[in-house]
Amino acid sequence: MTAQTPTTVEVPWNRPSLGEEEIAEFAGTVRSGWLTHGPKATALEEAVREELGVRDAFAVSSCTAALHLALLAAGIGDGDEVITPSLTFCAGPNVIRQVGARPVFADVEPVTYNLCPEQAEAAITTRTKAIMVMHYGGHPADLAAFRDLADRHGLLLIEDAAHALLARRGGLRAGAVGDLGAFSFYANKVITTGEGGILFGRRDLVGKARLLGRHGIDSSVWQRHNGRHTADYEVVEAGLKYVMSDLTAAVGLPQWRKLAGFTARRAEIAAAYTDALSGLPGLATPTVLPGVEPGWFLYSLFIDPARAPLTREETAERLLTQYGIATSHHFRPVHTLRFYSGSATRPLPVTETAAARQLSLPCYPAMTDDQVQRVITAVRALWGP
Numbered sequence: 021m022t023a024q025t026p027t028t029v030e031v032p033w034n035r036p037s038l039g040e041e042e043i044a045e046f047a048g049t050v051r052s053g054w055l056t057h058g059p060k061a062t063a064l065e066e067a068v069r070e071e072l073g074v075r076d077a078f079a080v081s082s083c084t085a086a087l088h089l090a091l092l093a094a095g096i097g098d099g100d101e102v103i104t105p106s107l108t109f110c111a112g113p114n115v116i117r118q119v120g121a122r123p124v125f126a127d128v129e130p131v132t133y134n135l136c137p138e139q140a141e142a143a144i145t146t147r148t149k150a151i152m153v154m155h156y157g158g159h160p161a162d163l164a165a166f167r168d169l170a171d172r173h174g175l176l177l178i179e180d181a182a183h184a185l186l187a188r189r190g191g192l193r194a195g196a197v198g199d200l201g202a203f204s205f206y207a208n209k210v211i212t213t214g215e216g217g218i219l220f221g222r223r224d225l226v227g228k229a230r231l232l233g234r235h236g237i238d239s240s241v242w243q244r245h246n247g248r249h250t251a252d253y254e255v256v257e258a259g260l261k262y263v264m265s266d267l268t269a270a271v272g273l274p275q276w277r278k279l280a281g282f283t284a285r286r287a288e289i290a291a292a293y294t295d296a297l298s299g300l301p302g303l304a305t306p307t308v309l310p311g312v313e314p315g316w317f318l319y320s321l322f323i324d325p326a327r328a329p330l331t332r333e334e335t336a337e338r339l340l341t342q343y344g345i346a347t348s349h350h351f352r353p354v355h356t357l358r359f360y361s362g363s364a365t366r367p368l369p370v371t372e373t374a375a376a377r378q379l380s381l382p383c384y385p386a387m388t389d390d391q392v393q394r395v396i397t398a399v400r401a402l403w404g405p
């Protein structure tokens with residue numbers, strides 16, 4: 021290997037957009053003296069509940085916590101199976117394992133790289149309790165097909181909507197179709213609180229999750245602060261501590277108000293990339309199906325090594341070292357990660373091909389038009405005249 025000159029990253033893969041509104045709301049919370057889950061977290065829950073038209077929402081410490089609580093609230097555990105894509109982040113499969121159940125990986129479909137409804141149906145057994153879909157990159161999975169599939173088989177539908185905070189398919193809002201849905205507010209997500217997430221959906225299940233996420237205590241500390249003695253509580257379940265603090269929610273509230281604007285800017289950048297990069301040999305740009313408004317968490321290129329002048333790895337390396345442009349890969353399929361090795365019980369050819377070819381370009385509202393143009397010019401230059 022030849023020595024490389026140290027790379028200066030001119031266009032990071034991701035950068036959050038935080039401003040004076042977040043600083044003011046955060047400072048106000050610091051000054052208020054109420055730091056843990058209280059009025060701000062409750063306001064965020066109400067905002068999400070209202071916009072999605074769901075019955076209830078519970079703001080938590082991460083999307084992983086939300087997914088963990090979803091499974092616990094649904095009583096999924098030892099010996100149960102949950103169908104999930106392998107082309108996802110490890111969070112979903114990990115929490116399935118944490119409750120004692122088994123993730124059953126089904127293949128994705130080759131256009132949007134979302135879990136394929138037919139492959140998911142073929143993976144159903146008598147032990148299957150739930151399907152956990154993930155909206156890859158922000159393009160919703162086939163929501164109507166999965167709702168129907170879950171209903172026909174009496175299964176719970178959980179939407180890992182970490183990538184799809186504002187996305188629709190056929191008029192259906194991603195996250196709001198499942199029995200439960202979860203958003204992530206992690207540092208690189210469409211809106212962020214650094215760490216954070218929210219669980220929402222059916223009132224009975226979110227109510228159970230809320231109880232389990234605050235130690236199994238029958239009332240919140242904010243309720244007790246306002247009306248009851250703080251020590252006046254009962255523990256009715258062996259719970260966990262997953263609540264979102266008001267410090268976190270203070271950042272989340274202005275971020276939530278900016279979601280539509282952020283998503284529109286992401287869509288604008290995606291359109292510029294697709295315009296400029298479609299038709300280059302061996303390079304596929306993302307497909308948006310009719311009737312879909314994607315959340316554009318990811319802008320994915322798929323590089324076919326047999327037809328492109330560069331492999332995916334060479335492209336990433338040269339974008340970084342020659343042009344200072346950072347990229348990412350989404351994802352290493354979960355069944356190929358060490359802990360999960362040997363866990364795939366069904367062939368996953370589309371997952372494996374997609375994962376080997378996928379390259380995530382920078383696509384976020386903090387990018388300037390100049391940076392967007394820089395990415396376009398660099399990819400076109402690498403593909404030759």
Ligand SMILES: Cc1ncc(COP(=O)(O)O)c(C=O)c1O
Nearest residue numbers: 082083084109111182204205206
């Ligand atoms: C698809 C998906 N689900 C879940 C998560 C976990 O989110 P969090 O970091 O908020 O727990 C991520 C995080 O990157 C993700 O990409």
